[in-house]
Amino acid sequence: MTPADHTNHTSHIHHLQCVLCGTNYNPADVLYCCPSCGPLGVLAVHYDYEQITPHISRAQLAADHNPTLWRYRALLPISYSHLDVPPLAIGGTPLYPVKRLRDYLGMSKLWLKDDTRNPSASLKDRASIIAVVLAQGNTVACASTGNAASSLAVQAASLGLPCYIFVPQNAPRAKIIQLLMCGATVFSVDGSYDDAFDLCIEACNTFGWYNRNTGYNPYLVEGKKTVGLEIAEQLGWQAPDTILVPTGDGCIISGVYRGFEDLYRLGMIERLPRLIAVQAEGSPAIVRALESDGVVRPYPANTVADGISVGLPRNGAMAVRHIRASNGFGITVSDAEILLAEKNLAMHTGVFAEPSGAASYAGLLRLLDHGRIARDERVVLLVTGSGLKSIDAVVHTAGSVIPIAKGPEGMNIVSKNIALLAPPIQNEKF
Numbered sequence: 001m002t003p004a005d006h007t008n009h010t011s012h013i014h015h016l017q018c019v020l021c022g023t024n025y026n027p028a029d030v031l032y033c034c035p036s037c038g039p040l041g042v043l044a045v046h047y048d049y050e051q052i053t054p055h056i057s058r059a060q061l062a063a064d065h066n067p068t069l070w071r072y073r074a075l076l077p078i079s080y081s082h083l084d085v086p087p088l089a090i091g092g093t094p095l096y097p098v099k100r101l102r103d104y105l106g107m108s109k110l111w112l113k114d115d116t117r118n119p120s121a122s123l124k125d126r127a128s129i130i131a132v133v134l135a136q137g138n139t140v141a142c143a144s145t146g147n148a149a150s151s152l153a154v155q156a157a158s159l160g161l162p163c164y165i166f167v168p169q170n171a172p173r174a175k176i177i178q179l180l181m182c183g184a185t186v187f188s189v190d191g192s193y194d195d196a197f198d199l200c201i202e203a204c205n206t207f208g209w210y211n212r213n214t215g216y217n218p219y220l221v222e223g224k225k226t227v228g229l230e231i232a233e234q235l236g237w238q239a240p241d242t243i244l245v246p247t248g249d250g251c252i253i254s255g256v257y258r259g260f261e262d263l264y265r266l267g268m269i270e271r272l273p274r275l276i277a278v279q280a281e282g283s284p285a286i287v288r289a290l291e292s293d294g295v296v297r298p299y300p301a302n303t304v305a306d307g308i309s310v311g312l313p314r315n316g317a318m319a320v321r322h323i324r325a326s327n328g329f330g331i332t333v334s335d336a337e338i339l340l341a342e343k344n345l346a347m348h349t350g351v352f353a354e355p356s357g358a359a360s361y362a363g364l365l366r367l368l369d370h371g372r373i374a375r376d377e378r379v380v381l382l383v384t385g386s387g388l389k390s391i392d393a394v395v396h397t398a399g400s401v402i403p404i405a406k407g408p409e410g411m412n413i414v415s416k417n418i419a420l421l422a423p424p425i426q427n428e429k430f
Helices: 003-009 049-055 058-063 068-074 100-103 127-133 149-158 173-181 194-209 220-224 226-234 252-267 285-291 316-325 335-349 355-367 408-417
Strands: 013-018 045-049 110-116 141-142 163-169 186-187 241-247 275-280 329-333 381-382
Touching: 045 049, 045 127, 045 220, 049 068, 049 316, 068 226, 068 335, 100 110, 100 335, 110 226, 127 141, 127 149, 127 220, 127 252, 141 149, 141 194, 149 163, 149 173, 163 173, 163 194, 173 186, 220 226, 220 252, 226 252, 241 252, 241 355, 252 275, 252 316, 275 285, 275 316, 275 355, 285 329, 329 355, 335 355, 355 381
Parallel strands: 110 381, 141 163, 163 186, 241 275, 241 381, 275 329
Antiparallel strands: 013 045
C-alpha cells in the first residue's frame, strides 16, 4: 500500500511529526514511520482543530446516542463521511465508581475504567478498528504478545480480511486459541516480542500487507485515545487528577494523553490529568527513561504480565514526552505485587483483569503506601484486558476448589468443614 491510498481518510490531519527528529510530513507522503529515523521514528498526528471544531462539542455528544467510539469520529484519522465502519461495537466501556474498593482503600473518588468489555476483551480493539478501516479491504498483519493480535483477528474476521499474526513463543495459550478460532494465520516466533515485531515489519514490506503494529503505524494511538475521551465525558468533562496506565510499548498511555490533549485544545476540558506509567519490574524501559535522561533503552523483558512485556518500547519516546507533559511519572511493580493485585481487584470489584491489566492497581497500592498519591485525589485505574485470556498466569494463586461427594454425604462434608470455607468478604478499611 502507498501513502496516497489514505489521503481521502486524513483530510483533517494538518501534518505528521517525527517524535525523534521533529520533521513534519504530509500524510499523503508517508505511510508509517519517519523515513529518516526509521522504525523508532514514530510519527505523531497533528489535527487541524479549526476544521474539527464544528463537528464535535459537548452538546453534540450529549445528543449522540451511539455509545461506541464512533461518537468521536471527528477526532479520528478517517474522513467524517466514511461509511464502511466495521460491524463490531468498540468502546463505550463502563467507568465504575467501585464503592467496595473505595471503602477498602479509603478513597472516595476512585474509578475503574473496564476495557475488558470490548469484543476481544481488551483495549487494543480501539486501535485495531482504525487499522481495519484504513486497510481498505487489504490483508492486515501485526506482531503482538497476544491482545493486539486477538483484537486484530476479531476485527478482520468481522470483515473477512486475511490476517497474519506474529507472536513470541511464550504468548498465552488462550490468546493464541482466540486468534486461530477467528481464522488468523499465526506465526510463532522463536524469540521475543521485539523479534516478532521486526519480522512483521519485514513481511508487511515484502507482501504489501497493512501493518497494524502500534508504535509503528501513527494512526493507531489515535484509536487508543478514545479511552481518554470516554473517561473525560463519563466524568462530566472534569478531568481526574491522576490516571494509572499499564505500560509496555507506551502506546496506550500516549493515547490517553492524546485524548485529553485534544479535548483541552478544543476547550472542552480545563486541564490535563497526571499520567502514571505502571511497568513490571521485569520490563522497565520507559520508567528507567523517565528516571534518567528520557532516552528509552532496551532492557531484557521477563514478567508474568505478558501484555506489558517489552524489551524495547517502540512508542517509548512519545510516551516519555507525554508523561512528562502531564507532570506524571513512572513506577515499577513486581510480578508478586501484580498477581496479588489481580486477585484483590477481582474480589473487591468483580472485574477479573489479566496481569497486565491489574498492573495499574498494583501501582496504586504501592504509591499509596509511599504517599505519592493522596487518598482524596480523583483517580482512575485503567484495566486493559480480561483475566480470562491469561488463566495460566494465575492458576497457582487463584485458590483451589473443595472436592465433595454428591447428595447427603456431600452436604455432611460441607457442614463439617464450613469453618474452612472462605468467610464472607468484608469492606475492610485502613
